[in-house]
Amino acid sequence: MIASWRRIPEANRGYIVAMASVAAAAIAVFVLRDFLSRSTFVLFAAPVAIGVFVGVGLLVVHLNGLIRAARADAQRYASQMEEQAMELEETHRALEASASAQLAEAQSLARLGSWEWDIAGDKVIWSDEMYRLYGLEPGSEVIDFARYQSLLHPDDRDQVADVVARAIENLEDFSYDHRVVRADGPVRIFHARGRVIVGPDGTPIRMLGTGQDVTESRRAEAALRNATEYAAKQASAEAAARHLNRVFAQAPVVIAVLKGSDHTFELANASALELLGAADVLGKNVKEVVSDDVLTAFGSLLDNVYTTGEPFVGRELPARFPGGPEAATRYFNFVFQPLSDEAEVYGVLVVATEVTDLVGARIKAEQAQNEAMGASRAKSDFLARMSHELRTPLAAIIGYGELLADGITGPVNEEQKKQLMRIRWSANHLLSIIDEILTLARMEAGKERVDAHDVEVPQLLESVASMAEPLAAAKGLRFNLDLQPDEITVMTDPVKLRQVLLNLISNAVKYTDSGAITLSSHAADGQVHFHVDDTGIGVSPEHIEKIFEPFWQVEQTTTRRAGGTGLGLAVTREFVDLLGGSISVESEVGRGSSFRVTLPRA
């Protein structure tokens, strides 16, 4: 009860007491109205009224005092509040100043500036640090986009314009590196970041961002990258060197590097050590390592390469080295290559390849070839001599046969004449065989020579035709000479070419019973082609390759009937080879054959 009374403010408590006193006096007057006579009432009421008045007066005085005290309190509070507000404002201002100083400090430390770009008004607000980063006095000039562009490195301007345009179009954040040419000279690398701010209608109105000078960190990154790349390159170079060393050590050829005028071994691979029969030669000079023989053979050559700088290449040189089989002479291909830096020759690279086996094989092959050639020559000589020995008596047989047949030595009857004709035919046949054997033998002995000169092809063909026509006519065959209107010449041996064509024509006549033989030629692509076509028995495909082999005939009975030797086409092909040409045949059994000879025109 007392506690709740105390909680009521003092002024209100005064009011409550005054009101309560008036109410108590009024209640007492009302209750006692019947007991009190009018006079008593008046007597009683007057002091009561006075008492009430005095009480109320005292109460009012007290209340006034209370109000004054409260007002004084309020004024004090107000001035305190004002003081506090001023203090707060001061603190706020100090804080603001220190925050922006800190921001500026932080920006300067980070070499980072901030900017804001009013896109529509094209006005850029830069922080002080931003100006400094561009080498300008803070606030010294108004920046717009064009001015900003002008401060960039010329090569980066288009790229920056692109990035900014894309950010505005796509409303996206951006970040990129670009170069700046600072007002005070140096080119610096900046990293820019930005964000587009859109208005209520969604269109871009401003752009905020930062620019940071990252030259040092980018350079450090590049240096790191370079260092990493260099390390990788070095590692791969080392691996390559190791590989090269392995190859060098295991190479199956002798490799050594000799340094200086006394030829000191600087490098020697396993093959070199093996050849020299030494475990270690490095640091020793050639005199200490190789035998006197070798030194005599190669010492002056090495000196020469070292002093002149001219390489030496020697093939199949005999040499004796301590390594390998004793006493045996071995053969080597040597290369002495001068080694020089920019200024002068400092050594000689020696590469030696052993070719003993090769030389041995070659010597054997040469011996075998010489023997074979000797044997072949002996055979050809024998054949040539034999042929010659056979020809002489044969010529006598033919001559005396003719004398007898002509009746010069006395009369001969018809039967004797017939037999003499057979003797003559057989003797002539034998003579042609001997001639062909003689030609082949001469050719194999390499005695056949080409006597080439410019030959008019039409003339040559006409002369061949004049010899061939009687042959064909004797068998009732037509002979055609198909001459081209233009003059063709060929550089060749006319005697051999005539022989080739006559051989082919006489075969054509031999193996054709009816129809025609045609001789023709044409020139194309620097070559002359000669054709001998017939309408004879032809050659089957399985025999076509064999007909050029000596003594080979398709069918004994036919050829014997026709009087062949099996040597004609062999001789023909040898002649064509000798003239630098080629021969081929196309044939169909029962329809005829076509032989083609091709010679180079020049």
Ligand code: ADP
């Ligand atoms: P030969 O003296 O027997 O004619 P060749 O070396 O000239 O010897 O010919 C070899 C064989 O090739 C002949 O025996 C013959 O069978 C065949 N031959 C060559 N020319 C012709 C041809 N024009 N027509 C058909 N067969 C041919």
